[in-house]
Amino acid sequence: MSRSETSAGPRRGRPGYDRPTLVRECVDMFNRHGYEATSMGMLATHLGISKSAIYHHVESKEAILGEALDAALDALEAAFDRVEALSDGPVERVEAAVRATLQALADHMPEVTLLLRLRGNSEVELRAMERRRTITRRFGALLEAGQADGAVRDDVDPRNLARLALGMINSVVDWFRPDGPHTVEEMVRSVTGVVLAGVRG
Amino acid sequence: MSRSETSAGPRRGRPGYDRPTLVRECVDMFNRHGYEATSMGMLATHLGISKSAIYHHVESKEAILGEALDAALDALEAAFDRVEALSDGPVERVEAAVRATLQALADHMPEVTLLLRLRGNSEVELRAMERRRTITRRFGALLEAGQADGAVRDDVDPRNLARLALGMINSVVDWFRPDGPHTVEEMVRSVTGVVLAGVRG
Numbered sequence: 001m002s003r004s005e006t007s008a009g010p011r012r013g014r015p016g017y018d019r020p021t022l023v024r025e026c027v028d029m030f031n032r033h034g035y036e037a038t039s040m041g042m043l044a045t046h047l048g049i050s051k052s053a054i055y056h057h058v059e060s061k062e063a064i065l066g067e068a069l070d071a072a073l074d075a076l077e078a079a080f081d082r083v084e085a086l087s088d089g090p091v092e093r094v095e096a097a098v099r100a101t102l103q104a105l106a107d108h109m110p111e112v113t114l115l116l117r118l119r120g121n122s123e124v125e126l127r128a129m130e131r132r133r134t135i136t137r138r139f140g141a142l143l144e145a146g147q148a149d150g151a152v153r154d155d156v157d158p159r160n161l162a163r164l165a166l167g168m169i170n171s172v173v174d175w176f177r178p179d180g181p182h183t184v185e186e187m188v189r190s191v192t193g194v195v196l197a198g199v200r201g
Numbered sequence: 202m203s204r205s206e207t208s209a210g211p212r213r214g215r216p217g218y219d220r221p222t223l224v225r226e227c228v229d230m231f232n233r234h235g236y237e238a239t240s241m242g243m244l245a246t247h248l249g250i251s252k253s254a255i256y257h258h259v260e261s262k263e264a265i266l267g268e269a270l271d272a273a274l275d276a277l278e279a280a281f282d283r284v285e286a287l288s289d290g291p292v293e294r295v296e297a298a299v300r301a302t303l304q305a306l307a308d309h310m311p312e313v314t315l316l317l318r319l320r321g322n323s324e325v326e327l328r329a330m331e332r333r334r335t336i337t338r339r340f341g342a343l344l345e346a347g348q349a350d351g352a353v354r355d356d357v358d359p360r361n362l363a364r365l366a367l368g369m370i371n372s373v374v375d376w377f378r379p380d381g382p383h384t385v386e387e388m389v390r391s392v393t394g395v396v397l398a399g400v401r402g
Contacts, residue, residue: 167372198399
């Protein structure tokens with residue numbers, strides 16, 4: 001909340017926005033009010049520009065949503081691509097996946113926040129939710145390899161263990177503030193420590 | 202999603218709803234579409250009754266929200282009241298808090314889901330979020346007592362450790378289904394095991 005409020009006020013007297021700034025401001029509004037409850041009129045009022053000035057940059061509200069979700073999902077998928085290419089042991093790969101996911105969250109906090117709150121009310125949302133489920137499955141596969149190796153606890157099925165670990169990891173978007181008392185590196189280190197302790201065999 | 206779809210279709214031919222059923226159906230709609238995006242007209246259409254028939258039971262959409270949030274928060278607060286009254290050691294109290302929170306979530310899944318998605322857009326939401334923060338602080342205090350005792354890891358501050366553990370615990374509303382392959386008891390046992398392993402010193 002404080003993040004949006006300090007960075008997202010209308011900038012009166014400014015002639016316009018570049019596209020990335022405009023998209024970021026819209027994402028902040030979606031996170032504050034909910035995507036469906038945010039109209040193009042509300043975005044225009046918030047930005048202090050006309051609706052047609054918004055349409056100059058983006059074709060629709062859904063296009064902004066799609067672009068933000070792509071940014072979040074591309075970063076998360078790239079993280080798993082890198083981790084799966086590692087030749088390390090199973091626990092090291094699980095640890096690398098946790099770290100890389102946390103880093104992607106920190107790099108794309110507003111977009112990931114939007115992703116985590118989707119309800120599946122449109123094709124764009126359903127596609128994003130399917131990509132998110134695929135990422136959970138990829139994390140589950142890393143945990144399953146760790147279970148086969150005896151390095152990851154095997155009293156919980158790997159898919160549910162992935163969901164639990166990701167629940168802990170994703171909570172970061174609700175409480176971590178990059179301008180707060182802890183650096184991103186410190187947050188990544190502590191959260192990785194807690195997640196790893198939870199899933200180890 | 203499947204939960205809502207199996208239980209929440211309009212019941213045509215039925216003259217009316219009792220109040221608890223009506224509130225539950227409305228909460229399902231809020232969770233599906235978002236509270237702000239759900240109008241009284243949508244609720245009436247979904248229920249297959251008139252808006253005035255809804256107003257016969259409840260004074261406003263916000264009254265339904267408030268009632269649902271109270272149910273979730275009352276259950277969570279009662280869980281912490283019981284745990285804090287225990288004379289057990291710090292780790293046992295942390296474990297009891299995790300179990301009791303998971304049980305409250307399982308007992309009030311739709312209402313807790315609604316609580317977890319609030320954005321603070323009204324007095325009712327802000328009050329509920331403040332009650333939720335107080336619960337997080339109470340969990341943090343139990344963890345802090347465990348740290349003083351050497352039983353809980355002390356490399357993460359207790360408030361953040363509480364947020365991480367609650368992130369894992371709360372993820373249950375997104376994936377646990379009481380009619381799925383695992384019973385509530387099994388879910389409570391496995392999730393408690395993973396959370397405890399994560400926070401132990």
